[in-house]
Amino acid sequence: MDLAAARQVLQSAAHVAVLTGAGVSAASGIPTFREAQSGHWARFRPEDLASPQAYAHDPDTVWAWYAGRYRDVSAAQPNGGHTWLAELERRKGAGFFLATQNVDGLHARAGSGSLGGRLVELHGNLSQARDEVTGIIHSLPAPADLILPPRSPAGHRMRPHVVWFGEFLPEDALAAAEQAFAEAEVALIIGTSSVVYPAAGLALETLRGGGRVIEINPEATELTPAASLSLRMGAEEGLAALLEGVDELS
Structure with a gap:
């Protein structure tokens, strides 16, 4: 599938699921987990x-x-990648689902999760804390x-x-993501190395359901051979290339 075909299937899709990793926040100056240890x-x-x-x-x-x-x-401030995904949610409405591995909260600050679709932060959020006795956030x-x-x-x-090393992802968040990706006609996998499971397995749910997987990442990953299209670009550039010029996304 080439870029023109990818735009077409994205335009016609009623259900779109997105997974983002650290790469989507790179243009906002957010260091990766390991880069933060400087x-x-x-x-x-x-x-x-x-x-x-x-x-x-x-x-x-x-x-x-x-x-x-x-x-x-x-x-930090949301960048163009966050903004493009918020716009995609606005166009797709309830058919849009975004799961992020990031804990920076920038998707929500760009509007994701409040424009008709759903946002799930698989690994939590740095702006929140949990009561050690009651578990209330x-x-x-x-x-x-x-x-x-x-x-x-x-x-x-x-x-x-x-979510720390040795801890499981929240069951409800993971279950919602698995269902959304299984039902998606198109899955976008953006700025993630696709090696950390179970999140890395979400794209496979879409492929098993007969959907298309579009990867945006500067480097090839373990998902690349199975993807319908892989754009060797950063998140902001790749989303602009995919979504610019598409008059109607639904």
């Missing part, structure tokens, strides 16, 4: 900062790192007002609302 944090392994064991051992250090990441993403105050460790309204300590 400077003072370079001496830590990922497991030292993002696992239940690390948090149980040294919650202050873990929270200090996450507070820094929260501050950075709060200062709360929004964090602005970075300048954040006191560590944060406490819930009930007075309990809260942990970052993100």
Whole structure:
């Protein structure tokens, strides 16, 4: 399938599912998980900062790192890739589903999830924390007002609302994503290496259902041989190439 055919099938599709990874936020200056471990944090392994064991051992250090990441993403702005996906949702309405592996919240800030479709943050969100006793999720105050460790309204300590090493994705979010991708006529896989499961398996759900998979990534991935079309571009450039000039997307 070439680019013209990809535009055509996307235009006619009633159900579109999208999976995004770190690449979609690159143009916003958001470092990847491992890139964020620079400077003072370079001496830590990922497991030292993002696992239940690390948090149980040294919650202050873990929270200090996450507070820094929260501050950075709060200062960032959605880029053209986020905007294109919000526009695609506006055109497709209830037939649009976006699952992201990112925890930066930029899709929601661009409007995704509020334009008729659905947004699922598979790995959580840096702007939220979870009561360690009740499990209730709360929004964090602005970075300048954040006191560590944060406490819930009930007075309990809260942990970052993100999925750590050794933890499972939220069952309801994963089930919704699997269903959406199985039903999708077109799946867009954007800015992800397609090696972290179970999210990496979502495209296969679309292929098994007879749908088309369009990948946008600067480098080839494990998904590339199975994709209907692979655009060797960044997320912003690839979405513009795919969606520009399409007068009606539904």
